[in-house]
Amino acid sequence: MWNRIGRVVGPALMTVGALAGLAFAWTSTLDYASHLDRQVHDLRCGFVPGVVAAPGADEGCRAALYSPYAAFMRDKLWGGIPISTLAIGAFSFLAAFALHQLITGRKASRRSVSFLGVASVTPLLVSLFMAYLAATRLGTFCKTCLGIYFSSAVLATGGILALLALPRETSLPVPTVPDGRSAMPSPLPERPEGKWAFVVPWLIAMALCTTSPAFAYLKSAPNHDARIAACGTIEKPLPAKSELAMKMTFGRATGATKRLPVTLIVDPLCPSCKALHKRLDADGFLEQMDIGVLLFPLDDACNWMVDRPVHAGACDVAKAVYCGHKKGQGAQVLEFAYENQAALTALAKGKEGKDAGKAALAMLESNFSGLGACVADKATGKALDAMLRFAVANGLPVSTPQLVLGDKRLCEEDTDMGLIYSLKQLAPELARPLL
């Protein structure tokens, strides 16, 4: 049995796993690359590589795509280099090596089997690390990533089986029937030992294969520098001591004395705002920023610039954030709204105007007492109007989120994949993130 496992089953599993992993990594890379045009596109998000996901069924893949863990060198290149390019190279190498062993069978040296067995486990180790990050940092798994994890597991299983078979293989004779007359037992050929010296070129080949797609990506990626700086400045900035932008402290307390003044224009019920907030937090930028929050609810109950409740109930939730700020809890209320965005949206859904707001507000009040009276106060509505008129005075786009560094506007297209690179371009003083 171990003979068959070592000669066929192990290499075959490795070949299949590596090819499947390659297919998932390839589609993931294509999705990433398609977003280099700074627009939003459908994703090939599914358990079958290459199939475009139905609208709304790609949240996990999109969260992964925009996460800090999807790419590296993100402060050197817009969007960075997708980590899946490394997977393309590694799976290609491993697929070819495994196929070679499948063809050569017992003629493959023990050294090569050992090398491939150990190498085949590396994608699984990386997958486990990425799965841990997805579970703990993103709170969601993308189907394409799960495909890579599963493929890595198949690959590693094949490699481990081949490794386990190595000391268990025998040279027991197998029956052969020459000329169809008599069974003449002949021993299996001994697997050659191989040379340690071959391990070095194999390692070099693996390293070259693994990194070459990343180099190719780096070489062909477009330069967005001119576009990053093209979104202009705020023409009528707020006075230094203006209370219109609500000063809030987010992120870990670092005691940093010098923080970059930043204005965040957000809608508490806008998923993109929540995602940007998470990205800024995960990348360690929030704690380097002196943030003034301006509320811009995309809800026609209070915002005259929209003709429908894009985010029903957002007006009252925004007022609740303002009221929380007056009580010194603005950051907490806003982050609570982000964390419970789905629930708040569900409460407001299907209701109109004030009823939508009331439903969402009830949930906020159960966690932050005393908001109701403040939300109903005319002065609160007036403050919100003033924030909306700031957008009018500066001719800002009717969209959220918007981020202003000092008086420089960050383009909407730069708030997701290209966030780190764009921030570094507009504000070089921001500390470099880890990834």
Added chain:
Amino acid sequence: MNLAAIGVGALVGAGLLGGATLSMRHEVKAAASRVDASAQGQKAAVAKADDAEVGYCTADFKAVLARVIHACGLSGAGGGRGCQPADVKTLASIDDADFNALFQPLKERAAVVMFAEGSDQLDDEGKKLLEEKWDERKGARYFFVVARASKSGTVELNRKLSHRRANSVRFHVADKFQDPDLDKQVGLLWLGKEFAQLDKEFCAWDVTHPEKCDPEAINRSAFVSWVDCRL
């Protein structure tokens, strides 16, 4: 056999790696060319934040509004502040009834601040109502003050009286709210007794002294309203 297997493996590896890398580069370059195309004006326009615009902003209403804004100093082009009856008659190019009809849709937005006979002083109710209306700005760009006087007295006297009433409103708003952009927002018209007198139906609007409202009293007033129209 071993060499052949190595060759097959290397060929397959090169094919897989090369194919995946080439298609990836193709996607990257396609994205780059889409960016270039969008830079050449094919990018979808994003709505810009703007002042409110509601249903009553008809072409006729906006035509009058535009003339008033330009002629009465709000555009910042001229040095004058406000328009008097002769100006209004000329620039509105419509008769009294049509002029008042234009303001009918403002019923929920407007108020009529009434003055005592011969007075240009805002009383407490008038100040309170005026402040309430000012606070209800929302997304409006312009605040209109249309002051009038009743029919008793001479044309000249009533013209001056309505002018002072319009100014009383403006000065109170300026003192109370300290808005640096006030002059770009408040449009003053004073009509004396000559043009576009209000009829009694305006007593049913948001007025300061409804109990005293009659066809004479309603014109001892300043009609105030934010106007939710873009120009």
